[in-house]
Amino acid sequence: MIPNDAPSNPWERTSLPNGRHLIGGEWVPARTGEVVDVIDPSSGTVITTVPRGDATDVDDAARAAEEAFPAWRDESATVRGELVHRWAELCRERASDLDALEAFEVGRPLLGSSPIPRTIAYVAGAADKVAGLTLPSHHPDALGMTLREPYGVCGSIIPWNVPGKLMAADVAPAVAAGNTIVVKPAEDAPLTVLYLAALAQQAGLPAGVLNVVTGYGAEAGAALPENARIRRMSFTGSPDTGRRVMEACSRRLIPVHLELGGKSPQVVLGDADLSRAVPAIVTSMTFNAGQVCAAGTRVVVDRSRHAELVDRVAERVANLRMGSWDSGADMGPLINARQQDRVLGYLDVGRGEGADVVVGGSRPSGAEFDSGFYVQPTIFDSVTPEMRIAQEEIFGPVLAVLPVDGAEEAVSVANGTEYGLVASVWTHDVGTAVRTARRVQAGQVYVNTMGSTDVIGAPFGGYKRSGFGRTMAADTILDYTQVKTLIIKAE
Incomplete structure (x- = not known):
């Protein structure tokens, strides 16, 4: 827990290093050494700096995620669920700190707590419920079944407006299903995402399973769907940027989930x-x-x-x-x-x-x-x-x-x-x-x-130009898996 005499600035209370993002379990600067100022929208003053990551940093993170994937994929689903649940518990212990940090960097009033722990805990319980089907057959010696398997390295681009909950809603099902992931938060509000990643580390998530690369959208963000190691993408943001992400994914023929704008x-x-x-x-x-x-x-x-x-x-x-x-x-x-x-x-x-x-x-x-x-x-x-x-x-x-x-x-x-x-x-x-x-x-x-x-578990997503795919639902974890059909015939 953060001590009572800790600084009142919510970012300083995290004790995380300035100018560092998380790649392969290590808090490192950008390869170039450049940084981006994070601005307090209430005062216009600088809160801290984060790395100005680019395609090289994204590739470093994707490589770390790729190396971590085989062991994480083969880990027991029960163990994966327990680790994600431990992450949720740490977030619950620090719920007021998470609320304050997100309010600080985004500028919104305090909520008093945070919905993030509930979001993560809900997904944690689904980790060992992912199941395939047994298929009917024409022959008594034939056995058919489907298996749900993770994609591998996923990419996620998080917006600045509700960064904590949206990061949790993307990362938790991805890693619970056995994927590894590279997250690119918005340059305007990356701090809650970095803190959540630190809590995931404390929960015991292995190095490389969750990586965070900070920087500008046109640099680090654009590089993520273009990276050859990324096998699935999620994007939340504007329709125009979402279209560019989708175009990049279409060139590489990888699936993408888009949660875009609204005029409700x-x-x-x-x-x-x-x-x-x-x-x-x-x-x-x-x-x-x-x-x-x-x-x-x-x-x-x-x-x-x-x-x-x-x-x-x-x-x-x-x-x-x-x-x-x-x-x-x-x-x-x-x-x-x-x-x-x-x-x-x-x-x-x-x-x-x-x-x-x-x-x-x-x-x-x-x-x-x-x-x-x-x-x-x-x-x-x-x-x-x-x-x-x-x-x-x-x-x-x-x-x-x-x-x-x-x-x-x-x-x-x-x-x-x-x-x-x-x-x-x-x-x-x-x-x-x-x-x-x-x-x-x-x-x-x-x-x-x-x-x-x-x-609880209300699917969230849009029609028309608001995107496609759903998050925060009971079956969202299945979207982070692909179906393998397995047919066995006795000799």
């Missing part, structure tokens, strides 16, 4: 309970400053409830407090200056398209906001479906309100983007809820709630 609708029908819908809408648009692929940034509302909903959401948003991760604020900054400029640019786009700013619409004023990357939570009303602010993923605390006439139009508007990650439906009528939820094109649809944290 929250469908509020005429009989909706606004006392439940309004808090959920505000939380969904402002959690992590709207920098979540599943953020509900479009409200498709029945015209009969439109004015009341806008007033109630605006009142709640106007009373939100902004501030740093440890200030007790309701919402923090955006991740960096580029993202701040992007979101402010979309606010100009919305005004130019004729949408009305109900609340927010600019940077907050005050000395405490001058050095961080803050943008006010903003509500746009009088939005029409063809507007860019209703079609494009902004990745910021920006809500577009689209009034409609009835459930039919609501479904049409909800489905009227390229994305299909999540959606919510708010209504008292069970029949309407079922019909609407079935017709909305999204990988997850919530009724009278927004989020899947109350359900």
Whole structure:
């Protein structure tokens, strides 16, 4: 455990070395010796440095993973599961530290704990449940069966918005299934991933099973799917980058899982309970400053409830407090200056398209906001479906309100983007809820709630431009295996 007199800076509390990433069980600098600054988004100051890895570092990590693979593949599934479970236990012991570290580097308010231990523990229990099938045969002396075998070295590119949970959701099933893995975290938020890797080391994961290479996406990230040792890829991030990852995987003919963007609708029908819908809408648009692929940034509302909903959401948003991760604020900054400029640019786009700013619409004023990357939570009303602010993923605390006439139009508007990650439906009528939820094109649809944290093992992934493949489900571990058919005939 971290001692009580340890530094208050969450990164310093980990006691991990600056300027090092994990390759083959060793904490090493980049081959070039170059580093990348990790910036505190609340203040704009440098937290620490991490290696500026490139293709050479990626190959070093992939080679270490390749060398570790045979022994890890042949290890008992029970032992693999026990080691992953021990990793989960260490994460549980340090759950508040994990929460603080991720909040610090991303800029979001503290959650009070961390969902990471549950994610890892859930997968650990599946390690020795992976099984094949016995096949029927035409001959009494023939025996047919299928075996589930790991791919080998996997690659994983993790985004900056929820790095800890997404790293755990990718690494845990990969290694539990007998694969080894190379992880490339985002340069803006690599620290939680590095700390999780250190905890996996402490849990007894053998050297080379889990490797982390830090650096820029265009350098280390681009090199990962191109590396000849990588046999399977996972990517979470923007559709444009996901397309490039998929193109690289297609050239090498290796499988890839993509979890991409969203423009999630929250469908509020005429009989909706606004006392439940309004808090959920505000939380969904402002959690992590709207920098979540599943953020509900479009409200498709029945015209009969439109004015009341806008007033109630605006009142709640106007009373939100902004501030740093440890200030007790309701919402923090955006991740960096580029993202701040992007979101402010979309606010100009919305005004130019004729949408009305109900609340927010600019940077907050005050000395405490001058050095961080803050943008006010903003509500746009009088939005029409063809507007860019209703079609494009902004990745910021920006809500577009689209009034409609009835459930039919609501479904049409909800489905009227390229994305299909999540959606919510708010209504008292069970029949309407079922019909609407079935017709909305999204990988997850919530009724009278927004989020899947109350359900264990809910598959997460999207339709359309939001990607393909599912994570966090009971059978996710099978996606990290390939099927071998074995046929034996007696002499």
